[in-house]
Amino acid sequence: MQEKITQDMFVPVRSDAHKQEYIARKHHSAFHDGWIRLRKNKAAVVCAVLIVVITVMSIIVPYTSPYAYYETDYKHKMNAPSSEHIFGTDLFGRDQWTRVWYGTRISLLIGLAAALINLVIGVFYGAISAIAGGKVDAVMQRIIEVLVGIPSLIIVILFMMVLPPGVGTIVAAMAVTGWVNMARLVRAQILKLKNQEFVLAAQLLGTSRWKTILRHLIPNTISVIVIQVMFAIPSAIFTEAFLSFIGVGLAEPKASLGVLINNGYKALRSAPFLLIYPAIAIVLIMVCFSIVGDGLRDAFDPRMKR
Template identity: 45%
Template sequence: MENQTPSKDLFVPVERESEEQHEIGRPSLSFWRDSMIRLRKNKGAMAGLIMLIIVTIMAIFGPYMNEYTANEQDLSRSKIPAKVDGLGWLGLDGTLSQIEEGDTVEAARSSALARFSNDEEFTEINVLNDGSDGGEARVEAVHDPYAAKGIDSNFWFGTDGLGRDQWTRVWEGTRISLYIALLAAAIDMVIGVAYGGISAYYGGRVDNYMQRVIEILTGIPNLVVVVLMILILDPGIMSITIALVITGWIPMARIVRGQVLKLKSQEFVLASQTLGSSDNRVIRKHLVPNVMGLIIINTMFTIPSAIFFEAFLSFIGLGLPTPQASLGTLIDEGFKSLQIYPFILFWPALILSILMIGFNVLADGLRDAFDPKMRE
């Protein structure tokens, strides 16, 4: 079979306008836009962000949603459980229950009523086991403290030992904890980015001296710094914030230093220096933006650490003085009556857990979104 040469008429060039030749068939995506698209696809990170937004909104407006103030005391309504109309099926019916065992139903009944000062008028007795099967009798006493104390209004999170409204105190405590954490994280970011960027950019003797300062500060435990601040200053928000700032910026400075050391020898930095850019401009306009992803991620991990550190200090008595409320002080108060009135501890512990989980899940999502290797 003879080879047939294709006719030139089969190959006709497509005529295109000059403008069409430079059109981009697909819209271009910047690094930040592409990262945000991938972040929105992360369901866990979005769930954490939604939780944080809800808690933040409640911390701002929650204390104004009822008529009680955070420090309004009334011992006649102390240790009242949470009650919300229409949510009794969730256990928010304002009742207290006590289950006791005894040789007889009467013995178990007397033990169950003893917690409520034998107030039978406002206590319902449910016999769970009458002992007829050979075992011990079990009786549940369900007490209504709202009716017993003549309280008409509802307390959505209950009250503490001094009769203060837990709803107001929990959200004001959340506001203070968020304020301390965000302020400490912002100062850590500013100091850490500036310190690490300058140390890595200039290098040599400057870097050597600045890193020795970091090594000295790293050797001082945070708890020792906090105790020193409390001895010098009065216990409060300022002393905790200063203690967090003194050593909290060190991880950020080390991360920025490592990245700047890697980037400062790149061609775009050399080109900027050749064009006469000052060192300040090179750091601000070229180096810091290229490590902004790591800065944001590290800041998001710093915030829950600061919240937990403040709660820990308040729990051991080194935090805010009474009657100021934070999540740590509220957890400390609830822990003292955990076995009898666990609801006093439950609500601040729940909010603290939501904050810790929300920030950590969102930080994990940001880390994956800013990592080019995770791109589909």
């Protein structure tokens, strides 16, 4: 297998300047590195797949199911799971299989919408606060501190009582205080970046302020933002479920997972299956988002980079 060492090998070879600067590693971006790390994290991959499956199912099932989520059938009230009704039927004879997936869809929608609104407000607020600095920053930070000081649940419940119930109201109520964490994270990250040498270099090259923000500051904040969004989604879903559970959430016949759990809880003794399936759905969604969020943080956090 090995070549023999022969006399003719002891001849000097011309060194090649090109080879001396050659980079042996395969060419890829920093994002690609993170992606490789993420793929190695089995739990995160499984959970990401589960999230996709759950999302697709929640879109498809309510359309393809023979029953509508609001369709009552008083002849078959509180039926146990059977081949006809996979998850059984509820108090009004509505098909629980359809309702669980429909509820999942609403819950996911609320989670996503709330997280996106947090994202937009939080990123702008945090970025402006960090970039403006000085007095503007001080005032903006005091506002955040006041908002943190008020228990957010009280604000949300007040909102729900004043405005008509519905998905929009819930999202709006959660958006009032939800963006604070995002704003703080983005501000911290940009403050850190602002003094890095590459930002100073851009300043010296005459890069305008807006271009610096768009080309240097925001791209280096994206991983932090994405990770925060992954944690904001389950937290919004949970808040909505809690609101529905205490009775200030969505109105019938609309259903979210929280509403379903609330209904199932009332019939816990006679029909435990009404509680179990939506509960499993919400636990699965929360755990999956958290694990994927953790995986993303491990894979993309700059501190992990060598």
